[in-house]
Amino acid sequence: MQDFEARREIIKIALQLNSTGLSAGTSGNVSVRVKGGFLITPSGVKYEKLLPPDVVFMDMDGTAHGHFAPSSEWRFHRDIYKNRSHAKAIVHAHAPYSTALACLEKEIPQFHYMVAIAGAKSIRCAPYAPFGTVELSEAALGALDGRRACLLAHHGLIAYADNPEKALTLATEVEVLAQQYQLVLQMGEPKLLSDAEMEDVLHRFWTYGDNAQKADETKRTKPKLTHHPRATLPKRR
Numbered sequence: 001m002q003d004f005e006a007r008r009e010i011i012k013i014a015l016q017l018n019s020t021g022l023s024a025g026t027s028g029n030v031s032v033r034v035k036g037g038f039l040i041t042p043s044g045v046k047y048e049k050l051l052p053p054d055v056v057f058m059d060m061d062g063t064a065h066g067h068f069a070p071s072s073e074w075r076f077h078r079d080i081y082k083n084r085s086h087a088k089a090i091v092h093a094h095a096p097y098s099t100a101l102a103c104l105e106k107e108i109p110q111f112h113y114m115v116a117i118a119g120a121k122s123i124r125c126a127p128y129a130p131f132g133t134v135e136l137s138e139a140a141l142g143a144l145d146g147r148r149a150c151l152l153a154h155h156g157l158i159a160y161a162d163n164p165e166k167a168l169t170l171a172t173e174v175e176v177l178a179q180q181y182q183l184v185l186q187m188g189e190p191k192l193l194s195d196a197e198m199e200d201v202l203h204r205f206w207t208y209g210d211n212a213q214k215a216d217e218t219k220r221t222k223p224k225l226t227h228h229p230r231a232t233l234p235k236r237r
């Protein structure tokens with residue numbers, strides 16, 4: 001069996017969709033890009049019963065190879081992989097707070113700096129289209145333009161990343177933001193951060209990721225860690 005580890009990773013993340021409350025039952029799905037196509041959770045099989053051979057391999061032309069049918073929502077996974085070369089893993093969930101906002105066809109605006117975690121100043125909500133359709137793929141791709149996560153109107157959320165663990169983390173962040181935004185809406189009119197403030201956060205996230213990687217490399221090659229000059233605290237005046 002090919003891609004055994006990737007299949008095990010998909011099952012682990014699918015189980016976490018249930019245990020974290022992000023998706024109940026089999027309503028969510030998880031996929032990972034592999035050579036020649038992608039692996040995806042099958043349709044209608046309880047995650048706790050899934051074994052690595054049950055995970056379905058699909059070609060990029062949409063042909064499934066496996067003893068179960070792929071998730072009925074395989075199409076937007078395929079289309080994201082086709083159109084976003086940097087997408088390596090996708091998590092889709094009918095997470096309660098994200099779905100509630102999506103049922104109002106509301107996006108998550110720049111009310112909190114962490115919104116930038118999805119890659120832009122807002123997390124958009126794609127217009128409604130029935131599950132499994134070309135129209136839903138197109139709507140999702142439009143909402144994901146410049147972003148790694150979006151809401152789907154009257155449906156749920158999508159998050160993609162370099163690996164399944166990171167895609168799940170991003171999906172969880174989106175769900176927490178959706179919950180916080182709803183708390184704010186209950187208390188009044190949200191105050192939004194300015195475009196300049198969000199651009200600053202986006203820059204800081206980018207720099208932080210860059211430096212974090214550099215720090216890891218430094219640890220591997222130099223036991224005595226030297227501080228990056230840009231990481232030093234400003235002098236008190």
Ligand SMILES: [Zn+2]
Binds near residue numbers: 073093131
């Ligand atoms: Zn769905």
